Amino acid sequence: MSYDQNNIFAKILRGEIPCIKLYEDAHTLAFMDIMPQTQGHALVIPKQAATTLFELSDEAATACMRTVRKIGEAQKKGLGAQGVVLMQLNGEAAGQTVPHFHIHVIPGSIADLRRPHATHMADQAQLKVLADRIVDALAD
Numbered sequence: 735m736s737y738d739q740n741n742i743f744a745k746i747l748r749g750e751i752p753c754i755k756l757y758e759d760a761h762t763l764a765f766m767d768i769m770p771q772t773q774g775h776a777l778v779i780p781k782q783a784a785t786t787l788f789e790l791s792d793e794a795a796t797a798c799m800r801t802v803r804k805i806g807e808a809q810k811k812g813l814g815a816q817g818v819v820l821m822q823l824n825g826e827a828a829g830q831t832v833p834h835f836h837i838h839v840i841p842g843s844i845a846d847l848r849r850p851h852a853t854h855m856a857d858q859a860q861l862k863v864l865a866d867r868i869v870d871a872l873a874d
């Protein structure tokens with residue numbers, strides 16, 4: 735599948751639409767999911783233009799996992815999450831709705847994921863409060 739330069743995460747990476755940012759480095763960006771499945775649900779994306787895992791370079795995959803680990807640790811510290819669930823969908827057939835590779839970093843338990851993903855828009859102010867707690871924990 736060819737990469738769609740106009741997908742929503744490509745626009746976030748280019749700064750064309752806003753996101754509640756948690757962390758950024760040379761290869762990755764982490765931000766809050768606007769339709770979270772649990773409180774603190776975050777997304778980690780590579781800066782590489784890749785639709786699924788199968789187009790992603792080994793270097794970008796490694797960088798993503800490094801960032802996932804940072805965010806998960808910060809969710810544990812900042813939000814008191816007992817567990818952290820990772821979810822990563824490849825292709826529409828798998829349920830992927832945004833065609834730029836991403837890893838969902840979801841504080842909580844698999845049992846909390848009864849609500850289908852990408853359905854309920856969260857309150858932006860509440861997302862920002864949770865994001866601040868994660869960002870503060872990243873700095874610890």
Ligand code: 5GP
Nearest residue numbers: 742766767768769823829830831832851852
């Ligand atoms: P997928 O279905 O592709 O695995 O997940 C896409 C995720 O992106 C969903 O959880 C959805 O809530 C989230 N999402 C969709 N559009 C936006 C957006 O504009 N901003 C943010 N921050 N998240 C989004």
